[in-house]
Amino acid sequence: MSRFLKSRQTMWARAVILFIGVVFHYNQALAVDTYMAEFMIESNATFNVSGALSAIKQITTPNITMTIGLLELTAECKIVGNASTCNCSSAYIWSNDVCGNFHCCNDSYCNANISHYPALCIPKVKVRFNGTVQVKLTINETDTIKKQLTDGFKQLHGFGCLNVSGPRDDGQIIDFKVDLSVIFLTDTLAKIISDLEPTVGKIAVETSGLVSIQYPMDTVKFFSKPMLNCRFEEKTNGSWNWNLLKGNKTFDLNTGSSITVSFPNETSPNCTTVQIIKLSGNWAGIYKCGFSKGSIVHTASAELKVALLPDKITMTIDPLTVECQDAAPPVTVTATIDNSTEQYTVTWSYQNNLPPPPVQPAGIASTTTISLNCSPSSSPHVVIVNFINQMNEIKSANITIPVIYAQDKNQACPEENNVWPKTPKGVTVTIRKCEVNRVGYKERTCKGPEWMSVLDNCVNEELNKVVNAAANFKEGLGATLQVAIQIFSDLKKSMVADSAADLSASINVLDIMSRASETITLDNSILDTFLDAASNMLNNSWKAANKALEYDMSSKYLLSVEGLVNNIKMNTSDGNDTPNIQLKLCNVQNSTSCNDIVFGVEVKLALSSGIVKTVGVKNLADKLNNSNFPGYNFPDIVVSVTLQSSNDSKIDIQLDFPINQSMAQDSNILCVFWNTTLNEWSEEGCKWKKRVNNRSYCECTHLTSFSVLMSKIPVTLLFQDEITYVGLGVSICSLLIFLIIEALVWSAVVKSNLSHFRHTALVNISLCLLLADCSFLAACFSSIKTSTWCLILTVTKQFFFLAMFCWMLCLSIMLLHQLIFIFHPLRKSVYLLLSTILGYICPTVIVSATYVYYKYTGKPYHNTETCWLTYEGLLKGSIHAFLLPVGTIVLLNLFSMAVVIMTLLKSTVSDGSKADEKEAAKSIMKVMVFLTPVFGVTWALGFFVLLTDIKAPMGVVMRYAFTIINSFQGLFILLTGCFAEKRVRDEVLKLFLAGALTTKGKSESIKNLTKSTSNN
Structure with missing residues (x-):
């Protein structure tokens, strides 16, 4: 076979690519089909390829027919025998496969036999990445670093140039830029950086041109729901993120109440999307998507232009209220918005039957003057403002002008402190002026003709910034864990405890963050700052304007704390x-x-x-x-x-x-x-x-x-109160009878020191119990519980009950002394002195000390609901100033009873006959019956009451037993101290009989006198 020149040329079906690109733009198709063609010349003659192919209008395959609109020469190979020389056209460069396998890169000729590759050359694209180097070398060795960077990045296919700037002011950072004409693989760049870092320092790179972004290029309407998406053709195993650049601030984006951010998944492995659900001024700006892997970030950015409308329109009037007299004054109405780049058209209207003020362009504030119609009318005086954007979308706000008519003057609230104007009944006046470093408003409602309390909604300026940051976080703007931690940290610093408005704003931050945590992931790292900020809010008492606001704040606080704890993801x-x-x-x-x-x-x-x-x-x-x-x-x-x-x-x-x-x-x-x-x-x-x-x-x-x-x-148990009242009544009557009997029979029954001791103690016990029962009964009236009488009755009850037990102790000690020291009886003067000290002075000291202690420690001495001492827990509360002395006395009295019983048993042991045993048992029973009421032993049931639950069966038994026995204690004292003692009983009988005989004698005398008179 003779030698020949074989020329092979590869063409791109350019028209097909452009057509598919148009479909992609309008229909967002995610697939592009590219077809390659070859043309071979088997001679050394020059041949006009483009001219020859211009006649080809269509190419047909088994599955598709394509119309060719433009053909372009991409590569040319000359093969002479076994030698091959290929080159790319000026707008093309070797493909990554050719460069990687045959080291034919950039714009050089390739002498390898690559004619069999379907795509030798690819179109040049503009790829750039910026980077920083945290240098290890000194500043004067910047050229060395540039050479090292150049040598390193020249390994990238399509390398164009590298520019180095810096170092920065700190002398540690050098910036560089690299221009390429081929899309490269992340792993390739990562390997180059890995090789460079040991010699030049830590490198961070941000590329552009590798990630494509699709977005609305025209200005979008305010009430639309625009979407942006980014695609990275390389297989990704790193992380994606979205940012919004507004001025000199950069915000991370995450799914929130206003946007939804979706990241690559199995169905869309290379695509990430931002869908704006609720558009506002916050979302206008430059969007930047990025794919990160190690120190390499691939980015793309685009500006979303929004026809804005005001997020908030604040309206004010001057004067705040109008009094219609002969002629109403003009009213100036102002509508204020946040600073905006949108050029609004503003229209005003006041009462549909009046012509609106002229249209005017808007700045931050727009003002109009209203000539008020003072004709009496039930219709409110409403002024409406409309802000119209470039897309003819409208945002409206209105305000009602309060008017005082002549017939309503008497019900209007008067002017106060040159701050609150004269105001018609039922109107709430708002003043948008606060103290220095505070923002918000104050409002007050006229109840007519009296003012209600001022509702202060002026918030600390720094705290208001935290509220706004939390609101942005909830929407998805700056919604990262670090921002959340900063919000709670700032909340802790800026909260003012003595302001209800600040407290309400702080709780509002918790509420916003709680709702945000439902869609934005938070973890353990936020707990410390969150709990510290939340705990600080409970340090002081809350001073809300009314209970309804306090209830609302406390409920919101609890739900917010519970919601945050529930939503925060915790592991350990x-x-x-x-x-x-x-x-x-x-x-x-x-x-x-x-x-x-x-x-x-x-x-x-x-x-x-x-x-x-x-x-x-x-x-x-x-x-x-x-x-x-x-x-x-x-x-x-x-x-x-x-x-x-x-x-x-x-x-x-x-x-x-x-x-x-x-x-x-x-x-x-x-x-x-x-x-x-x-x-x-x-x-x-x-x-x-x-x-x-x-x-x-x-x-x-x-x-x-x-x-x-x-x-x-x-x-209280069933009929417990009734039993108590009846028992106290019976006890009081019984004690009065007992004291009267004692007075009548005293000289007859008190014949010795022992009987004098006993009856003296009984009289004092009865007198103290009588006064204590009367105090107890008086404290049951509800009118007394709200007066100082409640305190007085508490003191008297404590004193007289203690005095009663102290006299019981005197009686017990006297009896014990007589049993032990039989031949050393007490002298009357000694007994009376000791009894007086123990019976009255000791209770006085205890009661006084208790009251003074609780008075000066600020703790409650008595319970106003029961008019009795307080119980707060074990050994806590003033009740223990009563329980401890009483418990001690009851134990001592029980000991005395035990000694008496042992003495009786000892005296009958020697005989041992059944008759003697029966007599001893009777004596013991008699001792227990006689001494139990006067020794206060029944009060020991009170300790069992404290130890048992009212809902338990034993608790019910103990409470009924304690109530019955102790409410009727006066009756038991009458029975055991009077009628059970033979000498007293005989004397009472004598007095009764003597009274009966005297009555009978008087009757006989009268009868005889009457008879004698009749005879005469």
Whole structure:
């Protein structure tokens, strides 16, 4: 075969590519078909390829017919024998395959036999990447660094040039730019950077031209939902991100309430999209998408132009109100918007029957003057403003001018402090002026003719910035974990505790972040700053303008804290403790149940999987709405329990609350949860189980915020109050009778020192019990509970009951002395002196010391609901100034009774006959019956009452026994101290008989006198 020149040329079906590109632009097709063609010349003659092919109009394949509009020469190869020389046309460059396999790169000729490749050359594209080097060398060696960078990046196919600038002011950073004409692989660039870094320093690179971005090129309407998407043809295994550049600020984008960000997945592995759901001025700017892998970021950017409308229109009037007299003054109405690049057209209207003011261009503020129509009318004086953008979209706002007519003057609120103008009834006046460094407004409502309280909504300026940052975060603007941490950190710094407006704004931040966390992922790293900021809000009392606002703030606070804890993704944590909030975490995968304790509340929950988050909150419960349970005390602790990653459908949770409130023993206890729908406490799904050692056990079948409510007034058993009142009445009458009898028979029965001691003690015991019972009965009247008489009666009850027990102790000591020291009787003067000191001076000292201590420590001395001493827990409360002395005296008296009984038993042991044993038993029973009332032994039942639960059967028995025996104590003293003693009984009988005989004698005398008169 003779030698010949073989020329091979490859052409691109350019027209087909352009056509598919147009379809892609308008229909967003995601596929492009490219076809290659060859043309061969088997001679050394010059041949006009373009001219020859211009006659070819169509190419037909088995599946498709293509129309050719333009052909372009891309590569030329000359093959002479076994030698081959190829080159690309000026607008083309060797493909990456050719460069990689045959080292034919850039614009050089290729002598390898590559004619069999279907695509030798590809179109040149503009690819650029910027980079920085954190240098290791000194500043004066910049040229060396440039040479090293150039040598390194020249390995990239299509390398054009490298420019170096710097170093920067710090002397550590050098900037560089590289221009290429071929799309390269990320791994190739990563390897070059990896080889360079050991010698020049750490390199970071940002490329452009590799990622393509599609976006609306024309200005979009304000109420539209534009979409932007980015595509990176290379297979990705790194991370994608979106940013929005506004001025000199850059915001990371994430899915929020206003945008949805979708990242590559199995169905779209190389594409990421931003869909704007709710367009506002926030979303106009330059969008930048980026794919990151190591220190390499591939980016593309585009500007989204929006025909803006004001996000907020603030309207004000001057004067704030108008009084219609002969002629109404003109009213200036101002509409203010945030600074905007949009050139708005503004129109005004006032009452449809009047011509609107002329159209005017808008700046930040637009103003018009209204000539008010003072004709009496039921229609309000409404002024409307319209802002119209370049797309003829409209945003409107209105304001009503308050007018005082002549007939309404008497019901108008007067001017006050040159701040609040004269205002018609039912109108709320808003003043948009605040103190320095505060923003917002103040408003006040005229109730007619009196003003209501001022509602101050002026917020700390720095705190207002935090609110705006949180709002942007919720929308998806700057929605990153670092920004969330910064928001909570700034919230903690800028919160002012003594301002209701600041507190409300701070709680609003929590609420916004809670709702944002439903779509934006937050993790453990945010817990410390979040809980610190939330805890700080509970340090001081909340001063809201009214209870409704306080209830709203407290409920929102609780729901926000619970929502954030529920939404924050947690894996492991040792818990977080702050002064007012405690968080405990339990991973059920490591055990079959969880047992956590927050602020002394124990929470038990059995689950098969998931993470249990338990939060305890202090100083909040008294701020929550408790109107459903007006007779109950607010709880101390609110506990919230939520689950993460749990598949359990049935929930059974046990809670153990400590009880530290007064009257806990007999209070009715309710286990409740916070109903988030009604914003109030509810018992549904929760049951109170039992009470043990001042701890209350609850069980619930759902998860939310829990607590316990305790009734302010102790629960009484059926007829318990009636028994008490009847018993006290009988006791008072019995004691009066006893004292009268003692006065009548004193000289007859008191014949010795021993009887004098005994009857003196009985008289004082009866007198103290009488006065104590009267005080107790008087304290039952509701009118007394709200006056100083409640305190007085509390003091008298404590004093007289203590005095009664002290005189009982005197009687006990006297009896014990007589049994032990038989031959050393007490002198009357000694006994009376010691008894007076113990019986009256000691109680006085105890009562005085108790009152003074609680007065100067600021703790409550008495309970205004019961007019009795307070009980706050074990050894806590003024009640212990009564219980401890009484308990000591009762124990001593029990000891004295035991000594008496042992003495009786000892005296009958020697005989041992059955008759003597029976007599001894009778004597013991008599001693117990006679001494129990006067020794106060029945009061020992009170200690059993404290130790037993009112809902337990034994508790019911103990309470009825204590009520009956001690309310009738006066009757028992009358029976045992008077009628059971033979000498007293005989004397009473003598007096009765003597009185009867005297009455009979008088009757006989009268009868005889009458008879004698008749005879005469």
